[in-house]
Amino acid sequence: xxxxxxxxxxxxxxxxxxxxxxxxxxxxxxxxxxxxxxxxxxxxxxxxxxxxxxxxxxxxxxxxxxxxxxxxxxxxxxxxxxxxxxxxxxxxxxxxxxxxxxxxxxxxxxxxxxxxxxxxxxxxxxxxxxxxxxxxxxxxxxxxxxxxxxxxxxxxxxxxxxxxxxxxxxxxxxxxxxxxxxxxxxxxxxxxxxxxxxxxxxxxxxxxxxxxxxxxxxxxxxxxxxxxxxxxxxxxxxxxxxxxxxxxxxxxxxxxxxxxxxxxxxxxxxxxxxxxxxxxxxxxxxxxxxxxxxxxxxxxxxxxxxxxxxxxxxxxxxxxxxxxxxxxxxxxxxxxxxxxx
Numbered sequence: 001x002x003x004x005x006x007x008x009x010x011x012x013x014x015x016x017x018x019x020x021x022x023x024x025x026x027x028x029x030x031x032x033x034x035x036x037x038x039x040x041x042x043x044x045x046x047x048x049x050x051x052x053x054x055x056x057x058x059x060x061x062x063x064x065x066x067x068x069x070x071x072x073x074x075x076x077x078x079x080x081x082x083x084x085x086x087x088x089x090x091x092x093x094x095x096x097x098x099x100x101x102x103x104x105x106x107x108x109x110x111x112x113x114x115x116x117x118x119x120x121x122x123x124x125x126x127x128x129x130x131x132x133x134x135x136x137x138x139x140x141x142x143x144x145x146x147x148x149x150x151x152x153x154x155x156x157x158x159x160x161x162x163x164x165x166x167x168x169x170x171x172x173x174x175x176x177x178x179x180x181x182x183x184x185x186x187x188x189x190x191x192x193x194x195x196x197x198x199x200x201x202x203x204x205x206x207x208x209x210x211x212x213x214x215x216x217x218x219x220x221x222x223x224x225x226x227x228x229x230x231x232x233x234x235x236x237x238x239x240x241x242x243x244x245x246x247x248x249x250x251x252x253x254x255x256x257x258x259x260x261x262x263x264x265x266x267x268x269x270x271x272x273x274x275x276x277x278x279x280x281x282x283x284x285x286x287x288x289x290x291x292x293x294x295x296x297x298x299x300x301x302x303x304x305x306x307x308x309x310x311x312x313x314x315x316x317x318x319x320x321x322x323x324x325x326x327x328x329x330x331x332x333x334x335x336x337x338x339x340x341x
Contacts, residue, residue: 011109012340013130013138013170014333016092017155018288020118021082025071030064037118042154045217067291074294087288088114088143090321091329098330108341111135117155124162130170137171139336141329143287145184146227147177148213175336179227180234183331187324188231188284189238192316196280201312203280205245205271208232209297210285212250212259225260231284251283251301252292268301272309279305282316287325289318 022033038044038055046054076086092114099110111133115126130138142155156174163169178184196203210228218225232248239246251264264281271279281301283293298315305313319325334341 010137011111011130011133011135012337013111013113013127013133013135014095014337015123015126015130015138015140016088016095016112016114016143016329017123017140018084018088018114018116018143019151019290020116021084021290022068022071022119024080025068025075027064027068030068030071031060033119034063034067035060040118040150040154042157043150045214045220070291070295073299074291082290083294084288084290085116087318087320088116091143091288091326094321094326095329095333098326099333110341117151117158123155123158124165127159127162127170128166131166131168135170137173137340139173139175139333139340141175141332141336142177143329144285145177145287146179146210146224146231146285148224149217149222150213152177173336173340175332177227178328178332179231181328181331184328185231185234185238187319187328188235188282191319191322191324192235192239192282195282195314195316199280199314201278201314203245203312203314204276204278205247205280207264207267207279207281208235208246208248209251209264209281209283210248210260211292212253212263215258215260218260228285235284251296264297265301265304268304269308272305277309277311279310279312280314280316283318286318287328288320293318 020033020037022029024030035055038059044051044055071082074083075081076083079086092112096112099112111130113126113129115121115123117123127138140155140159142152144151147153159172159174163172192206213222213224228250229248232246236246247267249262249264249267250260253259253263268279268281281297283297286293293315302313302315319328
C-alpha cells in the first residue's frame, strides 16, 4: 500500500485499478493470466458450453506462446515486470504524493493503493488492507476513460465479490468513466501537441486507435463506442484538426466475430496505398502503456505500415504518470471524494 496522508481519525482508501498482466513471460505464467482474463463472463459472453472447449483445448494451448513473445519484447527487465505494472504503481505513488502536498484541509487520512483486475496485485487483498488499516470508505477508480461492461463493470464485479466475503464492509464508491471530462480531453490534446512538436516529420494522418469490442456487445446495449466517438469528437475539436487528418479506428480484435470498425490494422495497411507516407497513432482509450500499445501498435502496426510503403511512423505515449496524466487522475479522485473530503 502506498503511504497514507498524515491526518488522524477516520480513513479513506483510494484504489486505482487497471486491466492486468502476467507475472512473467514464460508459457505457464501467460497461460494463467489468459485463463483468468478469458474466463470472465464480462469479457467473453459466448455461452460456456461453447466457449470452454475452445478456451481450454485451443486458445490456452496455442496463444500463451504468441502472447509471451509479445510481452518479452516490451518487458521491464530492470523490475522484471510488465510496463503496465510499473506505470500503474507510479501513478499510485504520485497520486499519494499529490494528496500529501496538496494542502487539503481534511480530517481523514487517505490511503492510496493500486491493483489489477486480472493477475497481481489483485483487488481483494487491496480491499482487505484498506479495512485492516481502518478505512471506513473506499473509492475505486477504474482507469478506463470509456465505459465498457468488459472493463469498468468487470472491476465492479471483482470489488463486489471481494466485499461479499468481508464481515466489515466499508462504504463504497466506484468512479464514473471520464470520456468527456475537460481535463482528460485537454491532457490528450496537450500530449499530442507536445509529441508532434518533437517529431522530425509532419504526419499525413493521425489515427486515434481505441480498443475494440465485439459488435454483438454493442447490439446488446454497451455504450462503449458512443463514449469513444465522443472522446474522438472532443479531441478533434480541441486540436482543430480536420477530419481527413485525424481518423478513428479500433484495435485488438480477437476471433472471427465482427468487432467495432474500422479496424486499426486494416486501416494502417491501407494508408500507404492512399498516399500516406507519414503516420502517427495515439491511443486515447488506454491510461497507461501496455502490450496493446507498445507491441501491437508500436511494433506490429509499425511493421504493417512500413512494409506497405510508409516512410515514417510514430506512436504517442499514453498519458501514463506524466503531468498531464496525473492531472486527470487527481481531478477524478477529487471529483469523486466530494462529500467525503
